[in-house]
Amino acid sequence: MLHSSLCSEKSLWKGARRWFFYVVLSLMLGVLVLYSWFSPSWRALLIQSEASSPSDKTTVKTISSQFYVKYPYQYHFILDEPNRCRQEGPFVVVMIPVAPQSKEARDIIRRTWGRETRVLGRLISYYFLLGKSRIGNDEEPPDEQILNESKKHHDILQSNFLDSYKNLTIKTMVMLEWLSSHCPNTSYAMKIDSDTFLNVHNLVDMLLKAPRHDYMTGLVARGAAVLRDPTSKWFLSPDVFPEDSYPPYALGVGYVLSLDLPKRILEASKKIPAVYIEDVYVGLCMRHLGIPLTDPPHSGLFVVNMPSERTGCYFASVIVTLLQNSEQILDVWKTYETRPDCWTFNVSLHFLP
Numbered sequence: 001m002l003h004s005s006l007c008s009e010k011s012l013w014k015g016a017r018r019w020f021f022y023v024v025l026s027l028m029l030g031v032l033v034l035y036s037w038f039s040p041s042w043r044a045l046l047i048q049s050e051a052s053s054p055s056d057k058t059t060v061k062t063i064s065s066q067f068y069v070k071y072p073y074q075y076h077f078i079l080d081e082p083n084r085c086r087q088e089g090p091f092v093v094v095m096i097p098v099a100p101q102s103k104e105a106r107d108i109i110r111r112t113w114g115r116e117t118r119v120l121g122r123l124i125s126y127y128f129l130l131g132k133s134r135i136g137n138d139e140e141p142p143d144e145q146i147l148n149e150s151k152k153h154h155d156i157l158q159s160n161f162l163d164s165y166k167n168l169t170i171k172t173m174v175m176l177e178w179l180s181s182h183c184p185n186t187s188y189a190m191k192i193d194s195d196t197f198l199n200v201h202n203l204v205d206m207l208l209k210a211p212r213h214d215y216m217t218g219l220v221a222r223g224a225a226v227l228r229d230p231t232s233k234w235f236l237s238p239d240v241f242p243e244d245s246y247p248p249y250a251l252g253v254g255y256v257l258s259l260d261l262p263k264r265i266l267e268a269s270k271k272i273p274a275v276y277i278e279d280v281y282v283g284l285c286m287r288h289l290g291i292p293l294t295d296p297p298h299s300g301l302f303v304v305n306m307p308s309e310r311t312g313c314y315f316a317s318v319i320v321t322l323l324q325n326s327e328q329i330l331d332v333w334k335t336y337e338t339r340p341d342c343w344t345f346n347v348s349l350h351f352l353p
């Protein structure tokens, strides 16, 4: 009796438990379905697919769309050097994004670090990357002054998108496309801003010891907080990027990558909505590829906050330093060039254990 009543009580209990289990399970499923439908990453994907379908233009106007750039892989170069990189096969290609009207910045670089075309027996070449200063007719010829500059220096790559801060991601993608199709015999590319000092010797020195594949280095930000203040220059709203921090990314002021990567980053980019913050976007693509970023051999090589107290030999010890503006390169270059005694402070020495 005791036994059987216990038994029926047990099965009753069992039934209730099963019922409870099903209720919880279906609740959980419901929440999951709702969440995935409304979650930002899903919405981002939806926005992108809507943006690329010409049939439904009204839905494109979402609040978030200002944080995305449209990258249809359709831009082309109106000024190009189609064979130069292939023919020269440099060890490193240095790409310098710059506004079309900034001829002075380009000239300063050509007269300073951009003159260093052979270092430690390796060839280095430099290209300036421009968009258009205004979007007119596609048939319209390039600006005559820029055309002249291009004929003289053969270092201008100008693509047909509007050159603007919010379009820097487009510039980077166009750069990656150019690199992946024009430089079959080149080991590395560097992207560097025009208001910087570049120590080409230290760059080449580092790269001679670096991996040839899956390699990207620079000033790597790890766990950087996403800026949620709408007045911030780099504001991203949570529905565009819900995570609190970015994946590791190399600061856009100057980063280096092995030339197997451009093609792969471009492939990854097709799966990730393009946010306007150029360097973060490359970091997102790298995470998608599962390729970790590499820290430089020591921490003082890529510098965004130049120390105010510096030794006279400071510029011999870095690879990249962000300056106030491009005019400052002239002073810094003079300091660097006139102190060959400093060159013993170069990175080869810093690398010693």
Ligand SMILES: *[C@@H]1O[C@H](CO)[C@@H](O)[C@H](O)[C@H]1NC(C)=O
Binding pocket: 144, 145, 148
């Ligand atoms: C471009 O070069 C041509 C030929 O050298 C010259 O006549 C013309 O004035 C130049 N244009 C500009 C805007 O510098």
Ligand SMILES: *[C@@H]1O[C@H](CO)[C@@H](O)[C@H](O)[C@H]1NC(C)=O
Binding pocket: 135, 160, 161, 162, 163, 164, 165, 166, 167, 170
């Ligand atoms: C970015 O470039 C595209 C293509 O030229 C242009 O339509 C768009 O207005 C530009 N966006 C910004 C914010 O400059």
Ligand SMILES: *[C@@H]1O[C@H](CO)[C@@H](O)[C@H](O)[C@H]1NC(C)=O
Binding pocket: 086, 089, 184, 185
């Ligand atoms: C790359 O350079 C090597 C040696 O300089 C040369 O033999 C080879 O043909 C080049 N390859 C391409 C694809 O240009």
Ligand SMILES: *[C@@H]1O[C@H](CO)[C@@H](O)[C@H](O)[C@H]1NC(C)=O
Binding pocket: 201, 343, 344, 346, 347, 348, 349
């Ligand atoms: C950097 O240091 C190495 C090792 O001392 C030396 O061989 C090299 O010449 C130096 N570079 C320059 C530009 O002096």
